[in-house]
């Protein structure tokens with residue numbers, strides 16, 4: 001069953017057609033990859049799903065409801081959380097407080113008054129427990145991405161949108177990160193929709209890959225189907 005479905009989604013920014021009639025589905029309990037060259041419209045698609053922008057045309061269905069045009073807080077209430085390609089922590093707050101803000105403000109929060117131990121639980125989950133009292137501005141890029149994931153998880157989502165979380169990692173760290181993202185699905189029962197430029201990782205982790213090119217849906221298929229498709233090769237390498 002599809003947890004998330006986009007039907008004919010289009011989005012323009014002035015003269016730029018960021019997305020044109022894109023339809024896709026993300027099955028409940030799956031890891032779905034979203035790939036495509038720079039500027040293909042991947043982040044724009046996330047921005048529509050997460051309620052940052054409204055589509056010009058098309059519909060978004062999530063968990064049995066039509067959520068087209070829902071704003072970010074409504075999407076969060078429904079159970080959609082996302083990380084940002086360019087991380088956005090509160091720089092002068094500690095890691096613990098950054099996750100605390102997500103817990104206290106989440107419409108899905110169970111326990112706002114006891115947020116501290118909960119926040120620490122999420123920091124431990126992403127491997128940032130030792131940095132709990134460190135201000136976010138002191139984190140390196142990799143740690144900031146982990147903090148983003150902790151903040152997203154703290155809203156208790158059903159669907160996690162990951163926007164390029166592997167940047168800056170070496171191959172050993174990438175393997176660890178892939179195992180971690182798999183564990184989110186397997187142990188925390190999340191559905192994961194994941195934009196990534198690190199092909200090996202997304203091909204290993206995802207059951208299905210959706211490929212965008214120049215704002216359009218190029219193809220979708222299993223990782224094996226996608227890597228051997230001449231259209232995909234052409235989109236990345238040119239003619």
Ligand SMILES: Nc1ncnc2c1ncn2[C@@H]1O[C@H](COP(=O)(O)OP(=O)(O)OP(=O)(O)O)[C@@H](O)[C@H]1O
Pocket residue numbers: 013016017018036037038039040041042043044045085
């Ligand atoms: N807020 C915006 N205002 C104007 N143009 C935008 C905006 N957001 C995206 N665009 C444009 O829409 C197109 C798709 O951008 P998008 O960020 O979705 O691509 P992407 O696939 O995420 O690329 P990348 O891999 O570089 O992150 C680009 O031409 C981009 O410049």
Ligand SMILES: [Mg+2]
Pocket residue numbers: 042043044085
């Ligand atoms: Mg992007």
